Amino acid sequence: MNKIYIMGLMTFLCSLFGCAQEQNYKSLSVDEFEKAISDTTVVRLDVRTAVEYAEGCIPGSILIDVLKDDFREKVLAQIPKDKTVALYCRTGRRSKTAANIMTKEGYKVVELNKGYAAWAAASKPIDK
Secondary structure: OOHHHHHHHHHHHHHHHOOOOOOOOEEEOHHHHHHHHOOOOOEEEEOOOHHHHHHOEOOOOEEOOOOOOOHHHHHHHHOOOOOEEEEEOOOOHHHHHHHHHHHHOOOEEEEEOOHHHHHHHOOOOOEO
């Protein structure tokens, strides 16, 4: 096979299935996340739904649901870009989506890799 054919095939497969993109944020373990949020200048952002948030959250977190159409607008209106943002969701999937959105807007982001579920399982502080 020639190189042009292979490159074309790779481009097609990447567009069809999605290829790994450069990650512009850090995924942290529960202990690393706890250390990061011990800095009082770090904004704690919960990107779950309001129902999930009401069941319990990491103390000091604000809620902006990443599944809502106005997520980007609310982030831009409520969170200063000169602050590091530590964000989380339930299991770590939605937080990665939120982290990608926010880094594209110029935010410095860290996210809780396994989410609130891992935080709670590790018996870390929770507000209810």
